[in-house]
Amino acid sequence: GGIRGFSSKGGLRLEGVEDIIVVASGKGGVGKSTTAVNLAVALAKRCQLKVGLLDADIYGPSVPTMMKIHDKPEVTEDKKMVPIEMYGVKCISMGFLVEKDAPIVWRGPMVMNALEKLTRGVDWGSLDVLVVDMPPGTGDAQISMTQRLQLSGALIVSTPQDVALIDARRGARMFSKVEVPILGIVENMSYFRCPHCNQDSFIFGKGGTRKTATEMDIDLIGEIPLEGRIREGSDEGIPIVISSPDSIVAEAYGDVALKV
Numbered sequence: 001g002g003i004r005g006f007s008s009k010g011g012l013r014l015e016g017v018e019d020i021i022v023v024a025s026g027k028g029g030v031g032k033s034t035t036a037v038n039l040a041v042a043l044a045k046r047c048q049l050k051v052g053l054l055d056a057d058i059y060g061p062s063v064p065t066m067m068k069i070h071d072k073p074e075v076t077e078d079k080k081m082v083p084i085e086m087y088g089v090k091c092i093s094m095g096f097l098v099e100k101d102a103p104i105v106w107r108g109p110m111v112m113n114a115l116e117k118l119t120r121g122v123d124w125g126s127l128d129v130l131v132v133d134m135p136p137g138t139g140d141a142q143i144s145m146t147q148r149l150q151l152s153g154a155l156i157v158s159t160p161q162d163v164a165l166i167d168a169r170r171g172a173r174m175f176s177k178v179e180v181p182i183l184g185i186v187e188n189m190s191y192f193r194c195p196h197c198n199q200d201s202f203i204f205g206k207g208g209t210r211k212t213a214t215e216m217d218i219d220l221i222g223e224i225p226l227e228g229r230i231r232e233g234s235d236e237g238i239p240i241v242i243s244s245p246d247s248i249v250a251e252a253y254g255d256v257a258l259k260v
């Protein structure tokens with residue numbers, strides 16, 4: 001209850017940025033970054049919006065890999081970073097501030113300083129929407145991000161597994177406390193469709209996310225299968241909405257983009 005009384009409504013607006021939506025998860029490794037990347041690209045391509053993507057995952061920035069960005073951003077005269085555009089999305093990543101493969105062992109104030117650089121220290125230009133890939137969990141960095149910026153909404157990503165859903169619930173509650181509307185929950189790794197017999201297997205369980213969503217009065221707005229091409233897309237830096245735009249998965253991400 002430490003954050004009661006604070007509201008994201010008191011947070012800063014970024015000049016030129018219409019809406020800021022965060023993609024969050026309780027746990028790491030559930031597909032938060034994959035969702036953020038594909039959502040951002042779908043918003044740009046399908047919805048024809050001016051989109052930014054901010055990778056604020058301080059402990060494991062994956063946007064440079066997932067969006068195939070090898071360069072570091074240029075810096076303007078007033079010392080603002082210029083986002084790097086890829087697949088129609090203007091990207092900034094925590095990965096730009098640190099050396100690749102170097103461990104990120106920062107204490108609180110350094111994390112806050114970095115988040116400040118990534119938000120206000122960026123020349124975003126004019127954007128319809130900025131998608132923020134949040135660090136997983138509900139610690140200081142996450143709370144500080146929700147208070148620092150005036151957020152339009154949060155999208156929660158979870159797998160159907162109980163351990164992930166318990167933490168997802170905690171995450172959703174954090175946003176409610178700071179009065180950030182929850183745009184919906186995306187269930188990732190929902191099922192695996194066997195390429196040989198076309199049967200679906202529910203590897204991480206079935207029905208749990210829908211139940212959690214109903215209990216918390218949140219919309220379940222996407223069910224993304226466990227799919228080799230999604231993983232390949234992440235590793236190769238070509239999001240599946242670009243590499244296989246007609247696939248079921250790309251359709252599902254497109255739907256999520258329309259619903260947020």
Ligand code: ADP
Binds near residue numbers: 029225235
């Ligand atoms: P998080 O941001 O929650 O830590 P990531 O988006 O980085 O998770 O995903 C973790 C790993 O799982 C990545 O290597 C990604 O390619 C893979 N992955 C995520 N979602 C899927 C999926 N639906 N099918 C297959 N692989 C996935």
